Amino acid sequence: MNIDVTKIFISSSSQQTLQSLRERIKSALENTGHETVMYEYGDMGLYTNDPNQDCLDRVKDSDVLVLFISNRAGSLSRSNPNITITYAEFITALMNDKIVIPVVETQILTFYKEHIKDELDRAINKFEEEHDHEPRYTYPIVKALLDKHKSKNTVFHNKIKGMSVDDFIWAFVHDCYKMTRWTYNYNIADTPDLCNFLLKVLSQVLRKSTKFYLHEKEITQNLMLYDELSVYQDSVSNFMKCIKNSTLNLPLFFKTLTLYLPSQSIYDPYSDFAEHPKPIVNISECKAITLYKRNNDVLTLVDSYGCNTPTLEFEKEDKHSFVAQTYNKDMKHQEHIFYSEDKQMIYLTKKVGELVLSCHFQLSEVWSSRRVNSYENDIVSAIMEKRQPFDFAIDLLGGMLNE
Incomplete structure (x- = not known):
């Protein structure tokens, strides 16, 4: 027994x-x-x-x-x-x-x-x-x-x-x-x-009977790597379908990119020790995308997705513009985030040669700019969970739209 x-x-x-x-x-x-x-x-x-x-x-x-x-x-x-x-x-x-x-x-x-x-x-x-x-x-x-x-x-x-x-x-x-x-x-x-x-x-x-159950994680490292490779191969195929007659179909490209920017969560530093961690805040899937290109001293809108009234252009030296700030930073190999308290919106931006890509995400709670800044690395890491598809999309975008 x-x-x-x-x-x-x-x-x-x-x-x-x-x-x-x-x-x-x-x-x-x-x-x-x-x-x-x-x-x-x-x-x-x-x-x-x-x-x-x-x-x-x-x-x-x-x-x-x-x-x-x-x-x-x-x-x-x-x-x-x-x-x-x-x-x-x-x-x-x-x-x-x-x-x-x-x-x-x-x-x-x-x-x-x-x-x-x-x-x-x-x-x-x-x-x-x-x-x-x-x-x-x-x-x-x-x-x-x-x-x-x-x-x-x-x-x-x-x-x-x-x-x-x-x-x-x-x-x-x-x-x-x-x-x-x-x-x-x-x-x-x-x-x-x-x-x-x-x-x-x-x-x-222990007077009252207490029972705990250990929930084993059965996904091995090999399976995780296999899943990542499958996602990457799938993304390459989907992004290549956005090219028609040697031209990048931007609306279709943006829509495809949002598939690899799903909703994510930010967890406290002890989440790795928990079987069922509770998030500090949730980040929505990518709600909108805008793309700008430098034209002399102006950054002009090339195309957008999910935006009803995107700003058509920004002065390159506009210190209040997330797009201009991104362009003027040396950000060839990294992403950056900006935050609008009024809109409760995260903007993940990326400089791609003469282009600036901006992806928009909604926060589940009202945070201050100071708090968002303190969690910047966590937010970028969460959004960039599917790193390989995003990097391929950036390379494709830069290769086809930069002269």
């Missing part, structure tokens, strides 16, 4: 002072019938060359993440210097609706509440006011605060350093305190009592 037991992932930095605790906790949990997953015991079942990703996969496959935070942060992620590997496990658990039980060293959590929390909250609020969105990561805000104290408040700076706590820990504790329903503090050195305390907490949390 198969018994459905609770699978618990034990997470912490790999510092030596926590090793005995991890072993005692593992033994205590298993003696009460739970299944534990811990890196150093080979519980991970590592089958790939990416142990960090293997850890995150095991977090997704667990029911509960028990997290211990002491004074050492551990290794920063190679792919993201704003988080540690342990923090990635924490976020992965949250993003996949796992039960997260953080236990922070008592003196660290007490110091955070008394000396850091309020000032860090104010710094985060200031960031939100200046950038019109929450900071993606807490660690850079903490580093800026500590650097400020180092030069302006040496007494407090020395007090923080006297705690012998890695800077990242303050960011980690802050996010635990904000993101979880509970954050416990305990004298981590008192292992036997902590084991008993943790078992009581688990008993309370």
